[in-house]
Amino acid sequence: MTQAKIVRRGDSAYEAVLSEMVWNDLKPQRFPEMIVRAESEQDVQEALRLARSRGLRIAVRAGGHSWIGSPVRDGGMLIDLSGLRQCVVDPEARTAAVQPGVTGSSLAAQLAPYGLAFPAGHCGSVAVSGYLLSGGLGWNSGAWGPGCASVRAIEAVTADGHGVRCSEHENPDLFWAARGAGPGFFAVVTRFHLRLWDLPAxxxxxxxxxxxxxxxxxxxxxxxxxxxxxxxxxxxxxxxxxxxxxxxxxxxxxxxxxxxxxxxxxxxxxxxxxxxxxxxxxxxxxxxxxxxxxxxxxxxxxxxxxxxxxxxxxxxxxxxxxxxxxxxxxxxxxxxxxxxxxxxxxxxxxxxxxxxxxxxxxxxxxxxxxxxxxxxxxxxxxxxxxxxxxxxxxxxxxxxxxxxxxxxxxxxxxxxxxxxxxxYTPEAWQRLQALRARYDPEGLFHTYLTT
Structure with a gap:
């Protein structure tokens, strides 16, 4: 990973970059030691290895629309995924492979020429990552369900630095958690594989x-x-x-x-x-x-x-x-x-x-x-x-x-x-805690913000 992708606390660019990490003008007074701006999925894996080697806890952001600035934590590493914006549409299969930084309005615009749509968030500048990880209550969700119900699979990097694919048939426990765990998810999703719907005429x-x-x-x-x-x-x-x-x-x-x-x-x-x-x-x-x-x-x-x-x-x-x-x-x-x-x-x-x-x-x-x-x-x-x-x-x-x-x-x-x-339901909360202990036993990823 090149040094140009890393901004450290104390660098001249740090305050400006940190301000960009939260869309809200109400900025949290919390300061990560290091911000890594990923330009590829390989950068994500390298960032996790770097964090482990330095003993830094990790938080992740894509669009920065968390009202409370949940990804911005004191100390540790913040991985910024906003630069990962690739969207590959397969109109015949009615699917799309979408990176975390793609926004809802951008996704809608790229699907429309194929006569397809997705239940993206109501605010067009919200990135798919945090939206889908939290469940995703968006446009036409009464008919299409929450956005995460239309996620067929994800590609993610786990705390051990390995890339994995998750679906109902591959690593199903991690896939279950990725559809709803939100800011407490204990891996980095680098790509979402989406089921698409007919564009309303x-x-x-x-x-x-x-x-x-x-x-x-x-x-x-x-x-x-x-x-x-x-x-x-x-x-x-x-x-x-x-x-x-x-x-x-x-x-x-x-x-x-x-x-x-x-x-x-x-x-x-x-x-x-x-x-x-x-x-x-x-x-x-x-x-x-x-x-x-x-x-x-x-x-x-x-x-x-x-x-x-x-x-x-x-x-x-x-x-x-x-x-x-x-x-x-x-x-x-x-x-x-x-x-x-x-x-x-x-x-x-x-x-x-x-x-x-x-x-x-x-x-x-x-x-x-x-x-x-x-x-x-x-x-x-x-x-x-x-x-x-x-x-x-x-x-x-x-x-x-x-x-x-x-x-x-x-x-x-x-x-x-x-x-x-x-x-969460009591059963879902207990399962999330058990899966966190299994997939992130050393607590590399920050859990839910409480203060």
Whole structure:
């Protein structure tokens, strides 16, 4: 490995490179001794040998979208996989071999000419690696399942420095862990082999925006309507500040937005899919309404980019629950109304996958409840860090007693030592610990961040 690929603490480039390792402008105050920027899969193997020879623990990143900066640890080695961006598509086999640094929007763009698609993450700049390792709740996951369910095999480098291929038939235990272990995975995945799906020929979106004061009635109506939507429709609540186009008021009121996106083989099919939302008994109370609006993956990614803009500071947490959306959102609404930043939101997607627990069979990832909420604190001024992080913790505290677990990809693992364990079923957690002891007995890889 050339010295040009290694940045050491104290080097003139260190601070700039370290800043790049986390997409979030809220940077963790943790400092690895060495950052290795891999340019090939061979570099990964050499980095592991170097770490072992120096007694350095290893953390891994690809896109840097961990809100808490989980890969950035004090001491040790950080392996940066963002430069590994090869994507090889086999349209006849309907598969793709994808390196960890490929982003969701890039993958979508490379698959589209073949009429193929993949349930990539909602934010286009998220790399496939951390997304898939954590489970992957992305576009059209109600029909296609979590992203990791479409991973056929992986290629990885284990703690002993050996490259291995893993699938349901080769090293199945490590393959099971790779589909859900997230930031606690104890190997470096250098390539994902993906099953692909038909590119939806039509994507339509229906959106209603209501004053936040209407939350109770809106939640009851939308939940009943969503129960009649097919799995190919992705629906969600968003509690936050109105877009300028949503209200003629001179100020931007707090709102509850209901969005449903249909992925279908034709426009007619998409229109039929959205039928349960065609009429709304509360329509006269809506601030705005759009029905059956055509959209594209590019537009969906652009919209998500406005929710999570670059150059901002973010803190996020997640909660699975078996209580109703109406119960959860009623508890959360007062915190949204008083949020210190108007960019902060609560997102509550309907995950049909959570109702079909078989979609996450044979993988570490598991949907842990019937409902799911995720508060996002988003702000820009560093002086407001404590205020906004406290808002996030207080907001989560209002619903956490109703929780059944967390989603490890976006959970605030620093909020409590139990966060990582509560992101898995008890059986999955015990199995992960046993597999870590087997594959990484010396603890070469950092485990879950807790502080």
């Amino acid at each position: 039509a994507i339509l979106e229906t959106t209603y925006t209501f004053p936040l004061a209407e939350l109770g009635a809106v939640a009851a109506w939308a939940t009943e309507a969503a129960d009649r939507l097919p799995p190919t429709v992705e629906a969600s609540f968003l509690l936050g500040t109105a877009d300028p186009s949503d209200s003629a008021a001179p100020y931007r009121p707090k709102v509850v937005k209901v969005t449903a996106t249909a992925f279908a083989a034709s426009r007619d099919e998409a229109v039929r899919s959205l039928e349960p939302l065609r009429t709304c008994p509360l329509a006269d109370r809506a601030l705005s309404r759009q029905v059956d609006k055509p959209t594209t993956y590019e537009s969906l990614y652009a919209t998500s980019g406005t929710l999570w803009p670059e150059g901002h500071r973010c803190a996020v947490d997640t909660l699975w629950s078996d209580d109703t959306f109406e119960t959860l959102l009623r508890r959360l609404a007062p915190f949204v109304a008083e949020a210190p930043s108007e960019r902060s939101v609560v997102l509550a997607p309907f995950w049909p996958a959570s109702r079909d627990r078989g979609l996450s069979r044979n993988m570490a990832f598991s949907a842990l409840g019937d409902t799911y909420v995720a508060p996002f604190a988003i702000w820009s001024d560093p002086e407001d860090d404590d205020l906004n992080i406290r808002w996030l913790r207080d907001t989560m505290g209002a619903v956490e007693p109703l929780g059944t677990g967390h989603y490890v990809a976006e959970a605030d693992l620093t909020a409590a030592p139990s966060r990582a364990e509560r992101s």
